[in-house]
Amino acid sequence: MRAATLANMNWTGSRRFTYADIDSTPEFSHYFRFDESSGDFGLAAESNGRLVGLAWLTFFDATDPGFGYIADGVPELSISVWDGYRRRGVGRSLLRALLGEAQNRRVERVSLSVEEGNGAVNLYKQCGFAPVEGNPYNAYIVDLESRA
Template structure:
């Protein structure tokens, strides 16, 4: 991850999360969703709302003044669950590295930084959702994420 630094995610990073969420749901390269979908669909919009007061955490990767990736974990409860909902009190992690910067270790570093921060805060488990065929599943598996029995297909979690 040479030449890449990280900074904490802030509530002012909503546009960044909007862009990252759109990239995540269109991971295959097919334009399945638009910015309008991210803005208007509650199942997507909640990924753009970073709320530190509920315990959310996240980091942004930057190189040469440009944002190149982000990781964030949101406490989305059963009243507004994400696609990777595991249980109340288990944050759902999202990770996005911008096209052109993938394969350089940025995603792995962001993931480890988020998991380290979650452990530091005493969070015992983190979940996520990954679609079948998404190559990022290898990264999540290598970090210890495993399928969650009884959860939606593609829901993985790691015990910290």
């Protein structure tokens, strides 16, 4: 998850952040502090026995919000597909499976934050995410109850 978080932070392809940056910045490092006791869960994608992507939901609260924080009880999505496996349906499969598992766990809504210019926003929109008006971090949300 740490490598996936770093890849997400460097989605442009340029090295904007290092492991030292994400490790020492609480706003970044809390994305890879997985806490099952708070409800966090995720899925992995493999190809020929090799890990090629991760998707997970993190339950943040108002005392330690993520960039896509909407409200307590609304988990934030993180998803990363390794270079060489993008644009092959891996991200779409991971996202759909994760949202399905979220529905099974009776999660009502899921949020995310995506930087301007990130092409992944098209995938998010295709999976039902809509922009949250007025959010300074370009947050999106999907209502899982309406996806049923």
